[in-house]
Amino acid sequence: MDFRSIVAQGSALANATTDSLLLVLTPEQALTQDPALDSLIKDAQSGHDFELKAGRTLYVHRPQGVKAARVVLAVAADDSSKSFKSAVSKGLGQLKDLGTAQVVVAAGAGCKLTADHARALVQAASDLTYVYRQTKPSAPNASKLSKVALASSADEAAVVKAGLLEGQGVAAGVALARECANLPGNHCTPTFLAQEAKRLAKEFKNIQTEVLERAAIAKLGMGSFLSVTAGTVQPPKFIILRYNGAAKTQAPLVLVGKGITFDSGGISLKPGAGMDEMKYDMGGAASVLGTFRAIAELKPKVNLIGLIPSCENMPSGTATKPGDVVTSMSGQTIEILNTDAEGRLILCDALTYAERFKPAAVVDIATLTGACVIALGNQHSGLFSKDDALAEALLNAGKQAGDTAWRMPIDDEYGEALKSNFADLANVGGREGGAITAAVFLSKFTKAYRWAHLDIAGTAWKSGAAKNGTGRPVSLLTQFVLNQATAAKDALAPLPAAADKAPARKTPARRRAVA
Ligand code: BES
Ligand code: MN
Ligand code: ZN
DSSP states (O other), X not given: OEEEEXXXXXXXXXXXXXXXXXXXXXXXXXXXXXXXXHHHHHHHHHTTSOOOOTTOEEEEESOTTOSSSEEEEEEOSSSSHHHHHHHHHHHHHHHHTTTOOEEEEEEOTTOOOOHHHHHHHHHHHHHHHOOOOTTOTTOOOSOOOOEEEEEEOTTTHHHHHHHHHHHHHHHHHHHHHHHHHHSOTTTSOHHHHHHHHHHHHHHOTXXXXXXEOHHHHHHTTXXXXXXXXXXXXXXXXXXXXXXXXXXXXXXXXXXXXXXXXXXXXXXXXXXXXXXXXXXXXXXXXXXXXXXHHHHHHHOOSOEEEEEEEEEEEOOSTTSOOTTEEEEOTTSOEEEESOTTOXXXXXXXXXXXXXXXXXXXXXXXXEOOOHHHHHHHTTTSEEEEOSXXXXXXHHHHHHHHHTOOEEEOOOOGGGGGGGOOSSSSEESOOOSTTHHHHHHHHHHTTOTTSOEEEEEXXXXXXXXXXXXXXXXTTHHHHHHHHHHHHHTOTTSOOOOOOGGGGOOOOSOGGGOOOOX
């Protein structure tokens, strides 16, 4: 799709030669300062066809004094990029069935357009046109939209232009994440994810990919990760991505994505209803790949590492059993009371592996718990961190990108539930606070660096008739990484000196290879 910014105010808007004009208005700032358009809006209001109430839209065919064949009015709750995006989505939705190919989008006079608005527009348009075709080539186009222009004032033009470009990088990453997530489990295997990571490195010279096979994973001592893959014939993969945009001496950000390509629950088998959706259990991995896709294009001055432990979780005669005790790479032993709490078992070893990069910060992303879906529903991802500055930076990036997270508690006391008589840790607590106990479990492996955990179980995909990957939280993560590079106000507070964050692990001596 082609995105551009145009400087157009007043009669320039009414003279825009395009299929359609989409006007985003807010209840406060209704008018456009274009005589033809303003009289159209007033007329619609007085005829009670239209109200300046958030969520309302009005389609007008061949209005007088306007060159575009159609005008759609869409009302946004306020001037924020979030409200702008939902009004644009609604407005573009109105034009979907009309075969509109080109549209000029304009905001009401008085709305100050920012890069966030421009990115929101790109994301709304890309979401509208995305169609999954990999295993359904016959799927029809969702929309004919191919050219979108955002009208701005002369002094907004530069940020709008930059925002449109950034938005396209992010949208490509979101689309990649959606595509990977939507692929069925028999297509999207750990081997496929590894190939996809290698393909990224081939397409973008600024990305390097390395894939560790079972033998190398065992040699590292990742006994917890390997216990999850014991029941399947699909080989596990540990995928490492690197993007170097800054000096080698600069500590990298590390993203760790849960890559369970199908989660049957293992011996603690899940119920049948809706089990197909567990193909989405690699949503964290998909978001890491998508973020790398976006960063490769946008080239910020940061260093970034991506880690993806990937395997299937299946039952069989060789599968891990409830009560089995395994030794993680950290040396801590884990009693696996429920084989369906497998995400934390693969992540904990990846989090230990992350130590070697001496990271500035580590963020893991995982479709980790059904409990998080119960707590937060599908609007916000769950954010867990003891590091206020890191949490703040992630929350802000989410707000900026329209891909929000909500902070959850992570007090050590919740860890009481993870006590075991037979190992250092049990892999499950009770049902209560399940998203929190999962986060506390992970925290036991993250003592060497600044860390945050995103539980995306409720946000990575949509269920029901609209079943589809969302590509979340690629936008949040990309924005977070970009903010670190530009030292924006949303960047992380300066790091404590390295000495302040020495590994606090007590048991490195027990680290050893597993067969
Ligand atoms: N992948 C699931 C979490 C999940 C479930 C995400 C439903 C989205 C929708 C995870 O591996 C899991 O099975 N978690 C268990 C943990 C429990 C056994 C402590 C859960 O949430 O039920
Ligand atoms: Mn599970
Ligand atoms: Zn899972």
